[in-house]
Amino acid sequence: MSKVILVTGCSTGLGISIAVQAAQAGHIVYATMRNLTKRDALDSAASDAGVSLNVLALDVQSTESVNAAVDQVITDHGRIDVLINNAGAGYVRTTEQATEEEINWVMDVNFNGVVRGTKAVMPHMRKARSGHVITVSSVGGLVGQPFNEIYCAAKFAVEGYTEALASYAGPAFGIHFSVVEPGGIATEFAAxxxxxxxxxxxMLDDEYLPLLQTYVAGAQNRAADGLYQTADEVAEVILDVMNAEKPPIRKRTSEWAEGFASHKTSGDPDGKKGQKLIQTFFMGADT
Known part of the structure; x- marks a missing residue:
């Protein structure tokens, strides 16, 4: 059955791959981005794949923009079956060097943006008693990493937000919540x-400089060694999560990501065990 899918962050990379693959699978796809003047890469990919996309402006940092895009989809189709929160931004800078403005921006794009999108679709999914919210997180949402503490904090927040929603809104209203955790995307990561x-x-010339240089060199080496995935490979995993009969709460996208985060996830790889425990403890639901 064809689904109505809203995808954020479709001007580059992963967002483009998600939108195109979903359209190729026969779904009705609304591909969104903050600035529609940057849609050329999306249009080109859609043309090459022979698919049609609905392209809308959506700035995850603006509640008005998010609500307007969701309202447009509801006007067109009366439902949103899947929201894919893909929009996000990396940030590499130690806490001492980060400005308060930058910290607020990282949290707003990567966490608040997810909340805005989810909040906008929830009434419609709740009314329909169905739906799926999939958020692109990162292994950085499971494992803190050097120079990524602000970014990791935002992704950790996304993970907790998703787990919490899955513990009550999921069972009560038939809505699935999932986070997908890539370990890095080759076409974008190191650059x-x-x-x-x-x-x-x-790179500021201070005591952190040699540490940052070591970190950056390691990231570049991992990319050169082929440890990261392509955007298309990650998009395939996201569509698998979307199509699952019983979607996971969390899903790593590669063997490398699985191994990297295994000390955090080996006891409950898909998050379902934790969901059941939390439901039982807080809601008295043993389902």
């Missing part, structure tokens, strides 16, 4: 690390 560092003032 974006350096791009983001340069955009926030470059």
């Amino acid at each position: 974006n690390v350096m791009k983001q560092v340069e955009a926030t003032g470059g």
Whole structure:
């Protein structure tokens, strides 16, 4: 059955792959981005794949923008079956160097943006007693990493937010909640690390400099060694989660990501065990 899918962050990389693959599978896809002047790559990918996409403006940092996009989909189809919270941004900078403005921006894009999107679709999914909210997290939402403490904090927040919703709104209203946790995307990761560092003032000449240089070199080496996935590979996992009869609460996207986070996830790989325990403890539900 064709689903109505809303995807955020579709101007580049993973968002494009998700939108195109979902359309190829026969779904009705609304691909969104903050700035529609940056839609060329999306349009080109859709044309190459021979699919049609509905493209809307959606800025996850604006409640009005999020609500307007959701309202448009509801006007067109009367439902949203799947929200894929893909929009996000990396941030590599130690706490001492980060400005308060940058910290607030990272949290707003990566966490508050997820909340805005989820909040906007929830009334419609609750009324329908069905739906699926899938959020692109990261192994950084499970394991804190050097120079990524602000980004990891945002992704840890996403993980807790999703777990909490899954513990009561899921069983009560038939809505599924999932986080997908890539370990890195080859086409973007290493380049974006350096791009983001340069955009926030470059490598500052202080005591952190040799540590940051070691971190960046490691990221570049891992990308060169092929440890990261392509955007298409990660998108395939996301669609598998979407199509699952009993979707996981969390899902890593590669063997490397699985191994990297195994000390946190080996006892409950898909999060279902924890969901059942929390439901039973707080809600008295043993289902």
